[in-house]
Amino acid sequence: MENSADWEQENLINELTQGMELAKQLQIHLNVTTSPHDTRELLVHKILNSYDKALSMLKLNGETQPTAAAMGMAESPHSEDSDKDFKDHEHKHVSKKRKSMVRWTKQVQVCPGPGLEGCLDDGYNWRKYGQKDILGAKYPRGYYRCTHRNVQGCLATKQIQRSDEDPTLYEITYRGRHTCTLITAPSAAAALPDKQEQPNMSQQNYQQQSCEIQFNFQTELDSSTRDQSIPSLYLPCSVSNVMVKNYVDSASMVDNNFVGNLYHPLLVSPSTSAATQMGGFVGDWNQTVMASESEQLMEIVSAASATNSSTVGLDFPFGALDLFDPTFSFENPPFF
DNA sequence: GTCATTTGACCCAT
DNA sequence: ATGGGTCAAATGAC
Numbered sequence: 629m630e631n632s633a634d635w636e637q638e639n640l641i642n643e644l645t646q647g648m649e650l651a652k653q654l655q656i657h658l659n660v661t662t663s664p665h666d667t668r669e670l671l672v673h674k675i676l677n678s679y680d681k682a683l684s685m686l687k688l689n690g691e692t693q694p695t696a697a698a699m700g701m702a703e704s705p706h707s708e709d710s711d712k713d714f715k716d717h718e719h720k721h722v723s724k725k726r727k728s729m730v731r732w733t734k735q736v737q738v739c740p741g742p743g744l745e746g747c748l749d750d751g752y753n754w755r756k757y758g759q760k761d762i763l764g765a766k767y768p769r770g771y772y773r774c775t776h777r778n779v780q781g782c783l784a785t786k787q788i789q790r791s792d793e794d795p796t797l798y799e800i801t802y803r804g805r806h807t808c809t810l811i812t813a814p815s816a817a818a819a820l821p822d823k824q825e826q827p828n829m830s831q832q833n834y835q836q837q838s839c840e841i842q843f844n845f846q847t848e849l850d851s852s853t854r855d856q857s858i859p860s861l862y863l864p865c866s867v868s869n870v871m872v873k874n875y876v877d878s879a880s881m882v883d884n885n886f887v888g889n890l891y892h893p894l895l896v897s898p899s900t901s902a903a904t905q906m907g908g909f910v911g912d913w914n915q916t917v918m919a920s921e922s923e924q925l926m927e928i929v930s931a932a933s934a935t936n937s938s939t940v941g942l943d944f945p946f947g948a949l950d951l952f953d954p955t956f957s958f959e960n961p962p963f964f
Numbered sequence: 965g966t967c968a969t970t971t972g973a974c975c976c977a978t
Numbered sequence: 979a980t981g982g983g984t985c986a987a988a989t990g991a992c
Contacts, residue, residue, distance in 0.1 A: 756969055758984060771983070775968095787983090 650675045733801045737794070752806060754786060766792040776808035783807065 654671040753775035761768045767790035774782040784804040791797035 755967095757986095759970070760982065760984095763981060769982085773984095785983095 647675050731801065731803045733799055735791075736798045736800060737796050738798065750800075752784070762789070765789065767795075774806060774808055780808040 650671050654668060654675065657668050657671060754772035755775045755777075756770060756772050758771035759768045760771070770788040772786045772788065774784045776782045784802065784806045786803065787801045789799045789801070791799060
């Protein structure tokens with residue numbers, strides 16, 4: 629038993645180390661303007677793979693710990709994915725997987741009227757697979773899964789529940805991380821149109837997504853005040869009128885203890901000017917929007933590889949967050 | 965013809 | 979037994 633744990637830990641360290649090495653390579657490639665785009669993308673892919681493996685190890689490990697249930701894993705262990713393939717061949721495995729799925733919720737307020745669905749669009753391509761009347765809820769709950777599920781095996785799902793009290797308020801629960809290769813940054817998404825749903829996605833939707841989960845990326849060429857050898861992650865939300873509002877824990881965010889530790893929900897509140905750009909959104913946003921930082925970071929890294937950005941960073945109103953700072957940790961982010 | 969949505973049935977956890 | 983989540987056939991839109 630102990631040997632097994634040691635072995636797992638060793639593998640975990642190996643994966644993380646590999647991820648770091650790959651990130652360093654990517655860093656070098658980002659500083660070389662002549663570096664081929666393919667190479668960067670390959671590195672990003674490897675990094676993501678490496679961290680995915682590490683996450684899987686941690687999640688599976690976390691499930692065996694008694695604290696997991698106490699930390700919010702009492703969540704209904706229902707199917708995250710009931711694809712027949714999985715049911716037939718990996719039923720038990722899927723059940724485990726479901727429990728460890730990352731889950732987070734955000735609330736979106738939209739103006740009533742046409743184009744409402746568009747406002748709920750988050751840039752990913754979802755396919756509705758069910759709708760159900762929920763006990764005690766006035767409105768039915770819609771069930772959606774990633775369009776690329778069959779092709780790329782992306783297990784991300786979401787549920788949309790309209791609020792009883794405020795019909796303009798929608799609670800969107802996301803489960804699972806997108807593993808599809810669709811790059812979701814606005815520009816990238818536009819470059820990868822989905823013939824089925826993309827045409828319905830208006831520009832305002834892209835703006836919405838850029839403020840909620842994905843972020844716009846900008847090139848920061850003037851890095852005279854910054855160590856050029858250390859690309860920092862810049863999240864230009866402070867520039868694009870999105871500010872970090874607060875941090876709260878959420879039961880839905882601690883489906884497993886690892887997620888609870890690593891995934892600090894980021895609460896952002898787009899300011900009025902951003903909402904104005906978003907058209908369909910109510911001008912005064914007071915509701916909170918939570919997202920997985922890890923997912924954001926994955927996307928940031930992905931998008932960084934797709935741009936010529938020499939730096940990628942998280943830029944908060946109170947300063948930039950340097951993810952390559954050795955003192956940085958998700959458990960103790962410097963700003964919360 | 966293809967693909968998305970709808971909806972009743974089914975499965976599973978509680 | 980009940981409710982939430984998913985399946986899959988039927989239907990509709992393009």
